[in-house]
Amino acid sequence: MRNALFFDIDGTLLSDVTGKIPDSALDALKKTIELGNLTFINTGRCYCSVPMELKRAPFSGYLCGCGTYIMLGDEVMFSRIIPHKRGREIIRVLQENHAEPILEATDDCYFSKRITRFEGIEHTRRYFAPMGLGIETYIEQDRFDYDKFVFYYDQKTNLAAIKANLGKDMDLIDRQNGFFEVVPKGFSKASGIAYILEHMNIPMENAYVFGDSSNDLPMFQYVKHAVAMGVHSNVLEPYAEFVTKTVEEDGIAFAMKHYGLI
Numbered sequence: 001m002r003n004a005l006f007f008d009i010d011g012t013l014l015s016d017v018t019g020k021i022p023d024s025a026l027d028a029l030k031k032t033i034e035l036g037n038l039t040f041i042n043t044g045r046c047y048c049s050v051p052m053e054l055k056r057a058p059f060s061g062y063l064c065g066c067g068t069y070i071m072l073g074d075e076v077m078f079s080r081i082i083p084h085k086r087g088r089e090i091i092r093v094l095q096e097n098h099a100e101p102i103l104e105a106t107d108d109c110y111f112s113k114r115i116t117r118f119e120g121i122e123h124t125r126r127y128f129a130p131m132g133l134g135i136e137t138y139i140e141q142d143r144f145d146y147d148k149f150v151f152y153y154d155q156k157t158n159l160a161a162i163k164a165n166l167g168k169d170m171d172l173i174d175r176q177n178g179f180f181e182v183v184p185k186g187f188s189k190a191s192g193i194a195y196i197l198e199h200m201n202i203p204m205e206n207a208y209v210f211g212d213s214s215n216d217l218p219m220f221q222y223v224k225h226a227v228a229m230g231v232h233s234n235v236l237e238p239y240a241e242f243v244t245k246t247v248e249e250d251g252i253a254f255a256m257k258h259y260g261l262i
Contacts, residue, residue, distance in 0.1 A: 063192035
């Protein structure tokens with residue numbers, strides 16, 4: 001029976017230290033595919049911001065935006081967009097309560113036209129610009145929809161008011177660095193995995209997940225074979241079956257050897 005392997009990107013395949021994907025990880029992916037296993041990206045990023053190196057790699061599919069977009073091969077199997085009216089209300093609520101969002105869609109990401117007070121947003125803006133993202137359409141322009149979003153906050157932000165509004169139909173993931181990742185209720189990295197396993201008739205015991213951050217928690221809770229990277233969020237600890245080495249220490253290849261996947 002073939003196995004299905006689900007990989008987070010940032011801090012898992014892609015090093016937060018070097019900004020690169022280790023050759024050992026790419027080699028391990030190639031070897032496990034040759035053995036007949038299936039490999040999937042399972043990321044909070046929307047598809048447009050998946051690094052080109054990973055789009056060129058022979059993954060079986062891409063689960064993006066915390067389960068809001070699923071691509072199997074070249075076919076889009078599922079896509080969930082926040083309804084336009086609700087999307088405009090969310091922008092208003094965030095701005096009125098002094099938070100700053102990055103809105104994420106399948107084909108682009110959207111920033112405020114003005115420079116914000118949040119370095120996290122400005123760093124992301126600079127990171128995305130060479131990819132052609134976030135430079136043509138701005139949040140202030142009412143001509144786009146989006147799948148999910150993040151927002152940054154500080155002491156000026158009325159976080160309670162934001163949570164009260166968003167909590168009606170959104171799940172808020174505390175990324176623990178002054179920002180929240182927000183996804184429509186019912187969608188997560190676990191819901192994406194559930195879709196793939198059912199669609200491809202793969203038993204749960206043949207699923208493996210690899211991650212490092214708090215938005216990986218749903219898939220760690222869902223799948224038994226959960227691999228935490230050497231540097232990982234503490235919220236994953238109770239659910240990690242195996243803690244591997246860091247990305248820079250070839251942690252992906254090390255874990256795949258541990259499980260006999262290569």
